[in-house]
Amino acid sequence: MPALIRSFLLFIIVITCSACSSKNNSEKMPQSIPETPDVLALKHLQFLSSERLAGRKVGSKGGQLAQDYIISQLQHYKVRPFSSDYRASFEHHNFFKSIQGSNIVAFTPGTESPSKFIVLSAHFDHLGRQGSKIYHGADDNASGTSALLHYAKQIQQSPLRHSVIFLFTDGEESNLMGARAFIEQNQSLLTAIVLNINLDMIAGTQTTQNLHFISRRLDQILTAKQLKLLARQNNPVEIKSGFHSPRRSERTHIRWELASDHAVFYQHKIPFIYYGVGEHKNHHQTSDSYENINQQFFLAAVATIYQQISFIDQNL
Numbered sequence: 001m002p003a004l005i006r007s008f009l010l011f012i013i014v015i016t017c018s019a020c021s022s023k024n025n026s027e028k029m030p031q032s033i034p035e036t037p038d039v040l041a042l043k044h045l046q047f048l049s050s051e052r053l054a055g056r057k058v059g060s061k062g063g064q065l066a067q068d069y070i071i072s073q074l075q076h077y078k079v080r081p082f083s084s085d086y087r088a089s090f091e092h093h094n095f096f097k098s099i100q101g102s103n104i105v106a107f108t109p110g111t112e113s114p115s116k117f118i119v120l121s122a123h124f125d126h127l128g129r130q131g132s133k134i135y136h137g138a139d140d141n142a143s144g145t146s147a148l149l150h151y152a153k154q155i156q157q158s159p160l161r162h163s164v165i166f167l168f169t170d171g172e173e174s175n176l177m178g179a180r181a182f183i184e185q186n187q188s189l190l191t192a193i194v195l196n197i198n199l200d201m202i203a204g205t206q207t208t209q210n211l212h213f214i215s216r217r218l219d220q221i222l223t224a225k226q227l228k229l230l231a232r233q234n235n236p237v238e239i240k241s242g243f244h245s246p247r248r249s250e251r252t253h254i255r256w257e258l259a260s261d262h263a264v265f266y267q268h269k270i271p272f273i274y275y276g277v278g279e280h281k282n283h284h285q286t287s288d289s290y291e292n293i294n295q296q297f298f299l300a301a302v303a304t305i306y307q308q309i310s311f312i313d314q315n316l
């Protein structure tokens with residue numbers, strides 16, 4: 001933008017701001033937009049789905065950059081690693097090759113029941129690139145990863161009653177490798193995990209309006225009355241129970257309880273809730289980019305899921 005036009009625009013902005021609030025007249029103009037939590041969650045999403053990370057495929061340079069970013073944010077928020085290192089690496093061999101990945105695992109101790117754990121999970125990997133085509137994976141699942149970073153900051157500042165493990169998984173797109181590795185590496189912890197809350201695709205498309213969820217075994221941890229209250233909460237976005245199956249001609253039936261990392265917790269009989277928006281036109285397409293998500297919906301979904309987490313923590 002030419003300098004003259006920029007100066008003129010700045011002049012207009014200053015005049016407009018002065019006109020809308022006389023109280024602000026005596027205050028200094030801020031140098032930049034304040035970094036509210038909302039803006040930060042979107043910044044995470046924008047960075048993680050940027051060209052630089054090239055679709056964050058497990059074992060790729062982009063995947064490594066995503067790990068570095070998540071760790072740097074956790075360090076910045078002073079959220080401690082779950083073990084000696086934030087990275088929990090794993091290796092998967094098949095006939096053709098070996099794939100290496102790393103989950104990022106962080107932790108905030110609970111204030112009242114520190115020996116009981118809620119695992120909040122989201123996968124950060126995606127499909128990578130094919131030639132010049134980048135699968136950005138903005139909704140799938142830079143969205144859930146960004147929400148999890150946001151919650152890590154929030155819960156570190158104001159811890160929950162129960163201990164919380166922030167599990168950023170790698171290799172979800174390759175048969176849930178990261179979630180399987182987490183379970184294998186933490187066998188002794190399994191009986192202490194009371195609930196998994198998994199986030200995968202919570203930003204949708206421009207037309208997305210509803211958040212969906214499925215859960216299993218919640219009746220083991222909450223009473224019927226508490227479950228009713230949880231369902232009746234006044235949320236920023238409407239949450240619907242269950243997911244639409246895509247048109248039969250396009251895909252076969254999806255078993256949503258196995259559709260993402262929560263499947264591994266489910267297979268180990270651990271109660272779970274999975275939040276997402278379900279199938280849409282950009283899923284696993286190059287069009288799943290930052291420009292095509294629904295920013296307002298995403299922010300409302302982040303706030304809604306936090307309300308649910310908070311209610312459950314209070315009532316467990």
Ligand SMILES: [Zn+2]
Pocket residue numbers: 123140141172200201260
């Ligand atoms: Zn996903």
